[in-house]
Amino acid sequence: MSRPQPQPAPRPIPASSQFAAGFRLDWHFSTLRQGEVGLLCLLGSEIDSARANWRGELVPFFHAEGGWYALLAADMDALPRAYPLVVHAQLASGAATFARRVRIVLGNFIRENFTLPSAAAGLVDASIESAELAAITDVSTYSGKLPLWDAAGFELPLSSALTSPFGSFRALNAGIQTRHSGWDQQAATGTPVRAMAAGRVAFAGQLKIRGNYVLIDHGLGLYTGCAHFSALQVQAGQTVGAGQIIGLSGNTGRSSAPHLHWEVRLRGRWVNGLALLELWLPQPQSRL
Numbered sequence: 001m002s003r004p005q006p007q008p009a010p011r012p013i014p015a016s017s018q019f020a021a022g023f024r025l026d027w028h029f030s031t032l033r034q035g036e037v038g039l040l041c042l043l044g045s046e047i048d049s050a051r052a053n054w055r056g057e058l059v060p061f062f063h064a065e066g067g068w069y070a071l072l073a074a075d076m077d078a079l080p081r082a083y084p085l086v087v088h089a090q091l092a093s094g095a096a097t098f099a100r101r102v103r104i105v106l107g108n109f110i111r112e113n114f115t116l117p118s119a120a121a122g123l124v125d126a127s128i129e130s131a132e133l134a135a136i137t138d139v140s141t142y143s144g145k146l147p148l149w150d151a152a153g154f155e156l157p158l159s160s161a162l163t164s165p166f167g168s169f170r171a172l173n174a175g176i177q178t179r180h181s182g183w184d185q186q187a188a189t190g191t192p193v194r195a196m197a198a199g200r201v202a203f204a205g206q207l208k209i210r211g212n213y214v215l216i217d218h219g220l221g222l223y224t225g226c227a228h229f230s231a232l233q234v235q236a237g238q239t240v241g242a243g244q245i246i247g248l249s250g251n252t253g254r255s256s257a258p259h260l261h262w263e264v265r266l267r268g269r270w271v272n273g274l275a276l277l278e279l280w281l282p283q284p285q286s287r288l
């Protein structure tokens, strides 16, 4: 698979806009593929707070460069159809409401078969997968209400080729079926791996499937994780800059050969990291 080259795009022209009570809601997408992240921007003065209600989730807006923003996550296994979305803005005096249906379309995920060597075959187990997901959920509930990334935005953790895509349906050792929560990149053991954006280390330690793993909190419930490290070079709680080396790649955990697995989680959902890298994101305002 050839390597796409995500670029930080210039501030895009919205796909569409809605107007209500002197406020404008910019939609930076028209539909979302399964696993994609969508950006909404609310513009107007005197906004105290705003939230979107979509697919049973209350999504808070955050204040950043020139407006109020929300990141929507289309689950990779969401049924492809249109879902009603309501945005509610609380103003100094009164309120404004916007409503529209947002369509989720198929992600066109591929199927992959993997044979794991005997040392890792014991980790092909649905209960180990669910325990690991619970452990990741436990350490990803403390995200703050402000973005932690900086002007550098988000970048790939390595510059090597991508080898296995997000969302693929995987059969492991002709046994359990699982979904690929992130992307894989070529990486010989010992390759330095970079933080995908500025943030705070939520977890740096050992997991059964992901091996030596680093999870970075970028605020707003947005996390990036890198797996199978041979050595970790950060500790939980520390802040990291965009591009800072966080560890050396390896082959620990449920892995059939040295490589880097990286993944993006938004408010408890795995999302397509490349889609996030291609998304224009506002720069956070300096914190008070």
Ligand SMILES: [Zn+2]
Pocket (backbone or CB within 6 Å): 164, 180, 182, 183, 184, 260, 261, 262
């Ligand atoms: Zn992977």
